[in-house]
Structure formats: C-alpha cells, structure tokens
Amino acid sequence: MPFMCQNDSYSTLHTAVVQTVTPAKCKVSISGGKEQMTEGYEVILDDTILFPEGGGQPDDRGTIDEVPVLRVTRRGGDAVHFVPSKLEEGQEVKLKVDWERRFDHMQQHTGQHLITAIVDKKFGHQTTSWDLGRNVSFIELDTLSLTIAQMQEVEDECNQKIRDSTPVTVHVTEVGSTLLENVRARGLPEDHVGSVRIIDINGVDANMCCGTHVKNLSDLQCVKLLSVEKGKKGKCNLYFLVGNRVLDFVAKKYADEKSLTKILKCGPIEHVEAVERSVKQLKQTQKEAKNLLREVASFEAKSFKLSVSENRYLRLHRKEGNNEYMNIVANELKGIECYLFLTVGDEKGEGLFLLSGPDKFLEECGKNISDAIQGKGAMNAGKIQGKALNMKGCKQAEELIRTFMSK
CATH class of the missing domain: 3.30.980.10 (Threonyl-trna Synthetase; Chain A, domain 2)
Incomplete structure (x- = not known):
C-alpha cells in the first residue's frame, strides 16, 4: 500500500509506531552540499508522511519526536528513516515534515x-x-x-x-x-x-x-x-x-537589478547599454595597458644592457605582469651572458617565473631554485619558465643565485 505521504501529500503531522530500529551508517548532506558518512539508526515505522526518494524526487526532511530525519530511502515496501538518535521499538512517535521542502x-x-x-x-x-x-x-x-x-x-x-x-x-x-x-x-x-x-x-x-x-x-x-x-x-x-x-x-533578479542601478548609475532600461559601454572601455584600457607593459619590459631590458658589464644579474618582479612581459625582457637580452630571475603576480601567494642563465647554472641550480618557489615548469631554449606556487620563496631563490655567481 502507498505511504501516507503519497495518500495525502498535504499532511504535515502524523502519529506512527516504531517497528524496527537498527544501528547503521549513512551518507548525509552537510554544509555546502557535501556528503559525510554519519553513524546513526535506521528506523522503520508502521506508516510515514516523510517521502523516501524515488521517481526522480529527492527525499523529505522532518523530525520524529523532534529528532531530525537526515535521510529517507525506500527498501522494498518499507520507508527507512535515518536518524542520529536511538528510538525504541514499539514507541509511539510524532512525525513532522519540512513543509517548505516538501x-x-x-x-x-x-x-x-x-x-x-x-x-x-x-x-x-x-x-x-x-x-x-x-x-x-x-x-x-x-x-x-x-x-x-x-x-x-x-x-x-x-x-x-x-x-x-x-x-x-x-x-x-x-x-x-x-x-x-x-x-x-x-x-x-x-x-x-x-x-x-x-x-x-x-x-x-x-x-x-x-x-x-x-x-x-x-x-x-x-x-x-x-x-x-x-x-x-x-x-x-x-x-x-x-x-x-x-x-x-x-526576487533575486530584482535585487541584482537594484545593485546594478547603483553601480552603473542608470535605470534598468539602460543597464545593457551601460554594461556594453563599460566592457568596450575596459577592452580598450586593457589593450593600452598591454602596450605600456610591453614598452616597460623593453625599457627595463635596455637599461640592464647598459650596466651588464658591471652587474650580470637582473632581478625583476611586477605584480601586474604576465608571461609576455617576462619573455620580452628575456628576448631583448638574448645572446648576452647574464642571469635573469623574473617573476610576476602575488608576492605572497602564487605567480609566474622565468629563470635564465648559462647552461651550467640552470643544470646545477635550476631545480633547487624551482623548489624554493614550488615552481612547476620546464627548461626550454636556455630558460626555465612556469608557475610558482610559493612566491615567498623568492628570497631563498635569490640567495641560491648569488651563491652560484660568487663562485
């Protein structure tokens, strides 16, 4: 026979009798939608208003004598309620369904x-x-x-x-x-x-x-x-x-609309036009910033060339830089025997790095320097380039470079 939740889907309260209680473990949802294996009890009642999952519909939530029901599943003709606290067989209990969910x-x-x-x-x-x-x-x-x-x-x-x-x-x-x-x-x-x-x-x-x-x-x-x-x-x-x-x-879209009105400083009818205008301006600004970054990279490389006879080591970090910035510097100095340690990104977190120098230097020190910054990269064309997971290690990496150069 159908359960009471199926005979009367609008029923929110019901009195039932506990038939069996069995210790068990069950995966239940916790915060964030994740599931966690939990110890508790499987309870079968003489009838239930809590729907067991089935037909594409998730199970109900509710309580049995104020004890929260964490899962309801169907096993043959029985609805199995998983609860964290023990109930007694033969006990008369009061069921309450989470009506909003139901x-x-x-x-x-x-x-x-x-x-x-x-x-x-x-x-x-x-x-x-x-x-x-x-x-x-x-x-x-x-x-x-x-x-x-x-x-x-x-x-x-x-x-x-x-x-x-x-x-x-x-x-x-x-x-x-x-x-x-x-x-x-x-x-x-x-x-x-x-x-x-x-x-x-x-x-x-x-x-x-x-x-x-x-x-x-x-x-x-x-x-x-x-x-x-x-x-x-x-x-x-x-x-x-x-x-x-x-x-x-x-309601959510209306709240978003109010927020956009405040940010864009115009009414909802003009939101799309204002966003399109802002995106266009942003693309133009990004293009100009890239061009300036290229010019800065070229300038810094040329400035280093003027002093390379006295100082063969170039250390540069630019938070807003990228791989292109580092490669421009490295390419400008191609053919000059020098040591380059370039980084971009968050100085206290993750970023990108480029290490360049004589073959002997890369062979003997490349791995240790990469390990210092938790670098993940590969050596190619006289340089090691990749991602740095720990930019705080740059100080240790510099010490390794200076130690090698002093020898």
Missing part, C-alpha cells in the same frame, strides 16, 4: 509531468529523464533542441492549464490492471512491491509515479521555461522553474 518538490514534480506531457503532445519529443535540482530543474528530451517559439508555446499552455485550475487525481491500482494500459510510464523498479499509483492531470496526462504531487494545478502558481542546452548525444535539456522558485528567481 511543497517545493510537489510543485517541481507536478510541473515536470505537465511540461513533459505538453512537449510530447505538441512536438512528439519524449522525456527520457529529469532532474529536480536544488535551484533549477530540467527534463532531458529526445531531440537536439527546441526553438524559442516552441518553448513559448509550451510555457503558454502550461500556464493556461494552471489558470484553468486543472484537477490532479491519484489513482491506486494493481500490477496488470486495465487502468495501466493507456498510462505513460517507463516501467516499474525491479524491487517494486504492492500497489501502483497513477498521477492523472485531468485531460492532459496520466503517468505512473510514486512521488508527491499537488491536488490542483493552481497550486503550481506558474511555470517558467528558462533555456535549452545541449545534452547527451542526440538530446537536449530543457531547464524550468515552477511556483515559489519563480518568485525566488524574480
């Missing part, structure tokens, strides 16, 4: 059924999989793409069905029932036991599904199709938002 999943899941059905009906493109993401969901379609006009057509019909307050009915039947003959489905899981649920969007779609759904499309509020991106071979992904996620999206 309702979001209901909106996205029913919205997925609606979008899938309308895309299939209008254009004959079937949904091969879907993903209920944390912020944005998508369906994978067996077509290379959808046009903007097709997306708008699908979105308009979805929202019309919502405005029509189209009912969503759940039918429970058995495997082999004639009700399943005209139902869209991709087959039952191998470990499926018991009854089969059919989610029927009146006049739109009937589909086998174990997930939680709204009773009426009006609870979806609205559907927004965002974009189509290339998917697996011969397929594409259609990204969408439903219900509260649309409102959250609008």
